[in-house]
Amino acid sequence: MLLIRQYILGHGPELKEGIQYKMLCYGDESSTLFNLNAQKSYVSLYVGIIEKIEGAKELLDGFDFGKVCIRISVSKNQWT
Template identity: 60%
Template sequence: MQYDAKTAKEYLNLLENDWRKEKLLTIRQMILAYAPELEEVIRYKMLNYGKDDIYVFALNAQKHYVSLYVGTIDKVENAETLLAGYNYGKGCIRVKKTIKLEETGLEQFIHKTIDMWRAGEDTAC
């Protein structure tokens, strides 16, 4: 879904108060808690996290899932193990209602991606 928001606060206020908002806020917290230096902005009508025009993640509430976009998933070591149970493609992790985030490796995946970015490694598509 697309939300016509200019700021992250506005985007979050536009979300319906349902399971998607809960999942999105949890993932958002995983990113910001580990990388407070990342700026949260709106790009392409979704939340984006990066610095100096280098964006590491994008986050969006879709109709049937929450999307976490990250450059290319296979650049992250052990991605297939960390993302077991998720439906994902080359650069999009789809978080469905039935996923219990705390029982998955998503947070470690996010940390590894941020560590790569901090080390100056390529996390882009």
């Protein structure tokens, strides 16, 4: 989870980091853009309804994702 957190903070726009619903949250002063949470065998990146993101299925090819989150497997280590 630390690697994903560092990637988010180092490769995107400047976001305010906080805690919301017992998860890390990232956003600006007015709203939360996404949340990050560790599970037993994966890290979940909660981004809202994925179907609303244009080209999401192509962008997420090879990732495990659900209706509102992208699951990044600890064993596959997709972030190295």
